[in-house]
Amino acid sequence: MAADGARRVALLFLLLCGAAARHASAGDGALLNGNFEYPPNKSQMNGTTVTGEHAIPYWRITGLVEYIDSGKSLGPGDMVLPVPEGVHALRLGNGASVRQQLSVTRGAYYSVTFSASRTCAQAEWLNLSVVPIGGDEAATPASDIPIQTVYSASGWDSYAWAFRAERGIVTFIIHHGDEGVDDPACGPIVDAVAIKKLRAPGDTGGGGGNLLRNGDFEEGPYIIPGTACGVLVPPMDEDDVSPLPGWMVMSYSKVAKYVDAAHYAVPGGARAVELVVGSEVALVQEVDTVPGAACRMEFSVGDARDGCVACAPELPPMRVVAAATGAQGTVTVEYPSRGTGGHMRGKLEFTAQGNRTRVVLYSSGYHTMADTTGTLCGPVVDDVSLVCACKPPPTRRLLRR
Structure with a gap:
């Protein structure tokens, strides 16, 4: 029985990893694992730090990314916050990013909704962009989203950002920049990423x-x-x-x-x-x-x-x-x-x-x-x-x- 259970867990993990390689169809609603409830494998974790680039199903990460549990403090002086959806979220360190490939309609307009919260007293900005597959990432226009001001009593706020799809398959990126960051260990928490196709x-x-x-x-x-x-x-x-x-x-x-x-x-x-x-x-x-x-x-x-x-x-x-x-x-x-x-x-x-x-x-x-x-x-x-x-x-x- 234990061996059968282990095989089922392994099969589920392989299916998730295989699905992560496919392009998510951008219908209205949450992105695949948009609330980050599918966890990384423990072999690709060092404490709360995610060590594998593709460890989070359906996402690719770069830089210091932490997989956090709701209600836990990440260090001295950090705020303790509930997670807005489910029990897990990601914390993006200095220069870190998380990205997912999306299948979209070329020429259509889309809005992305995501939840974010700062964890330190310093000013925080998130940089959002969409990169056409095969395009030049450095040349893609991006937008800075200020998250320093807290607008809700919970400490979490939902934000919206929009783009026009230049190609049928794009990479959506949330990046935490390192400009003007006093503490490299500080970084915002993100969760509950969803998308909606807009009328022109x-x-x-x-x-x-x-x-x-x-x-x-x-x-x-x-x-x-x-x-x-x-x-x-x-x-x-x-x-x-x-x-x-x-x-x-x-x-x-x-x-x-x-x-x-x-x-x-x-x-x-x-x-x-x-x-x-x-x-x-x-x-x-x-x-x-x-x-x-x-x-x-x-x-x-x-x-x-x-x-x-x-x-x-x-x-x-x-x-x-x-x-x-x-x-x-x-x-x-x-x-x-x-x-x-x-x-x-x-x-x-x-x-x-x-x-x-x-x-x-x-x-x-x-x-x-x-x-x-x-x-x-x-x-x-x-x-x-x-x-x-x-x-x-x-x-x-x-x-x-």
């Missing part, structure tokens, strides 16, 4: 004359089932692919939070965006307009029913500011949140000044939840529309002879 930005029009794409925020990154903290959308350059098709998140190092109706109050539909860091981040979109056209921008402002209170005498109300290129000033919507849900509409009317108009939404105040944890929160925005009506050409008077 041009396929997310609002209809009804709405010039904005994805104004209802229904198209966005994958939210892991059971995750109650939303997904953070980090800042991006204007040329980056956005996890929120149609929208850019403009900031230096702060984020916007993508929330769902299963865990938050959403003004309309199933998804919305919570502006959690005041004026340090803005939602931005540019559209084609006709100079001289009369335009009306409308949007909903509310609270997420997450305990974000802004109505007591000593607390300022939530304020969302809307602006547009060429508009005569801005409009500010004040919402006295009780943290229990609800919303109201705002409106900005202006005349388009050029062929391109940029609209901006941001929160002008800073708020934290009323549970004394200091967790950042803010107003929710949703159902954003921009409708422009061209002025009819002037009529010519017929001169009587």
Whole structure:
């Protein structure tokens, strides 16, 4: 019996190793072993350190990578954190990376969701990239995701990042850089890696004359089932692919939070965006307009029913500011949140000044939840529309002879 059990374990290990050599099909949901619950073989471990490049099923690692258990401290001064999904996760040391090959649709857009937490007091960044098989890794654009600020009381946050597939098989990489690292032994923990195929930005029009794409925020990154903290959308350059098709998140190092109706109050539909860091981040979109056209921008402002209170005498109300290129000033919507849900509409009317108009939404105040944890929160925005009506050409008077 013991020999049969040993053979079954060995067979399972061989099957896992064999499967790791295949390309994972990038359907919506977790990547293969995306929560790292399939462990390395003990022969490829030195304490918590993974010593084999292919030791973690379906993944390839480089540098110092540790396989950790939930709730255990990794050393003096380290924070003790629960793992967001399952009981295992990876810690990436100085210059370490973890990667997986994916089978994708060439030319399609994808968003990757992953959970991360810092373990030291120093600033932490993760570098995400996708390398086409056969391509030059050094020439592939990559994005730095700041994870220094903690946005949830648990210490874990879920982040989103997006890319356009240049080939049918790509390598997805999460890398912990070594620039400006004070302690080489420090490094963030990553877990719960998932992917979602996005509609192209041009396929997310609002209809009804709405010039904005994805104004209802229904198209966005994958939210892991059971995750109650939303997904953070980090800042991006204007040329980056956005996890929120149609929208850019403009900031230096702060984020916007993508929330769902299963865990938050959403003004309309199933998804919305919570502006959690005041004026340090803005939602931005540019559209084609006709100079001289009369335009009306409308949007909903509310609270997420997450305990974000802004109505007591000593607390300022939530304020969302809307602006547009060429508009005569801005409009500010004040919402006295009780943290229990609800919303109201705002409106900005202006005349388009050029062929391109940029609209901006941001929160002008800073708020934290009323549970004394200091967790950042803010107003929710949703159902954003921009409708422009061209002025009819002037009529010519017929001169009587």
